[in-house]
Amino acid sequence: MINLELSKPLQDQKAMMQGVAAQLLRPISRKYDQQEHAVPEELKVLDRRPRPSQKPPAAKDGEAKKERAEKPPKKKPEGVVNGSNMSTCVTVEEMCWGDVGLMLSLPGAGLGNAAISAVATPEQKARFGSYYAAMAITEPASGSDSASIGATARLEGDEWVLNGEKIFVTAGGRCDAVVVWATLDKSKGKAAIKSFVVPKGTPGMEVAKLEHKLGIRASDTATIMLTDCRIPKDNVLGSAEVQEGDKRAAFGKVMQTFDNTRPTVAAMAIGCSRAALERTIELYKAEGIEVDFDKPLWEMSALEAELVRMEADWEGARLLVLRAAWMADNGEPNSMEASMAKAKAGRVGNAITLRCVELCGALGYGQDELIEKWARDSKILDIFEGTQQIQQLIVARRQLNLSSDQLK
């Protein structure tokens, strides 16, 4: 039965996370925008990771969610599910309504953690489960084309030896471990790319610098150098074999992580832009200006019509995000839909925040309000986890049934 309202549990969760975002994130939002690279101490209360050497406790709150996320929805379950993908999107939207940079700084919520829970063996999960894990893919000469990465891994006895330079590693400074993408043999292309868990403190791994950014300054973005960095053989995630025949299979599996994380990043854009739109509406309401849905569009002021159009675009993007997450929850392949959500939410989120700054004039541009900050934060959401253009490429290839050789 067609219904696009959130279920009761999701609404409750949304309300709860809204409270957390309002009480914990908003008050320190500007502070960590200004104190770039400072670790937000206030967020430690949200750290739910099991202490090291402690066995992971049975399902509880945040952990319970992770637990469910670990089960890949392989076969279609009986009846419709509103599960972990939807609840993650709802949570992320609210947290990013609070602050995108701080949300990315939540201990234990690294992208590497998503990779570990998606691919790791039970033994690896036991070893790596308590890590706050970052993900290192991008290199100075390799961005959207992740198959072109140059970092190398070679097996020497019982150890992998890693070499290379990784940039734009979110939480790379403050994490406990980094999931590093490296190639076993550059001549074998995508099939030879594997991911490796490298704990902090491993000799040969060094955080070379932290970037100074346009936005999400609360989140640290690191450059990581790997120089003959040795890690145990069983720190590789997934199979270490290079499959010669079906090139796509292995790499495709790694890339599938993104089918689940793209709606999440899209949800970040939804939360961030909602913050800007709500605040703009609130500021104008105090001036007695409010959208009246009884008026035709052309009887509204230019400002009111603009607010309506932004809200419409926002709503469309939000529903695309929920659809992509819903499909994942129900075991339906959602690669294209995830990219659609990311494409629309990324650009709409950026456009809305920028427009809100303009509509609020000097107040919007000023740092007494957070609107200008949201306009800086939102830009990255149309870039990381696949740029706008990459999302369009994915959607276009799928729509037109073209391979990556045909539509480059």
Added chain:
Amino acid sequence: MSELPLFDLTLTEEQALMRDTVRKFAATEMRVHSRSADEAGRAPEGFYEKSVELGFNMVPIAEDQGGLGAERSPVSNMLIIEDLAYGDMSLALGAVSSLSFINAVIDHGSDAQQQALLPAFTEDGFRPASVALMEPGLRFDPLKPKTRARKVADGYVLDGVKTMVPLGGSAEVMLVVADEQDRGPAAFVVERGQAGLEASDERFMGLRPLQLSKLTLSDVKLPASARLGGPEGSFDLRRLVDLSRIGVAAASLGVGQAILDYVKDYCSERVAFGEPITHRQSVAFMIADIAIELDAMRLMVYRAAARAEQGLDFRREAYLARVQCADKGMKIGTDGVQLLGGHGFIREHMVELWYRNMRAVGILEGCASV
């Protein structure tokens, strides 16, 4: 209220079956006649009679009035309009014009009025009916009609002009929305041949087979019983407007999907500089954006319809869906022509027709209540 239902995009079994039937109908009875109907300015001979056989008019009418007496479903009606409009938007709106009338009578009519008006729609054949809401000129506000209804001793007297009334020239019966003296908007049942009522053809950029008409009401004398809901009854014009916005927005989904499918085929076959033009990002990305915006539009229309069906407030959702469908729908329309280049401008291809029809999405009001 107990547990809210789950977020769900699955059609019911009935909706899926209906969808199959309507899509086949759209392909065999609509799309193939779309061009000739546009050129002729009227529906193909016998089209509406065939559309009645789909049975959607019967669904919400009570059993003792000859209908199926099933639950009125804005979602099902929305899906039907989407699928019909994939065939042709004009014919789709013509085919649901009577349904729009029926729905308004069910929503706002007294028992006696339902008894008097609805059974005729359950008989064999097509009974054209329409809702006349829009008025000519700039700055039309659907919630503030200027057509006036004066109360007189034995009924009402209507004066005013209506525009863009679907099937206006042939409708057997119509609902005319007017501003009732001292009471605000009300709707009146006006039958064909009524003294003082004159219908004339209008010509628009698109929607030509829909036979949109201008109605001039001069001193139209109606009995007290003509007022929908009875002389003392209330009339919720906003509901009618909002439900129709869902219907018109649903039509834009069908047109948008038709454009997407057409440009995918055309651009995949069109070769320039030695390969299909879809191999170029500038072309492929335009197509990707059509697909993305169309799905966003679709989800918004579905949400508004589902809220209406669940009895939730849906004014905001219907408004936003209409705005999104008008804006992005027109972008899809213009990109559809652009992607065919000069060929898109030639009436040999369908895209120019969809371009013209799509422009009406942000304009039409009141005629497609789900």
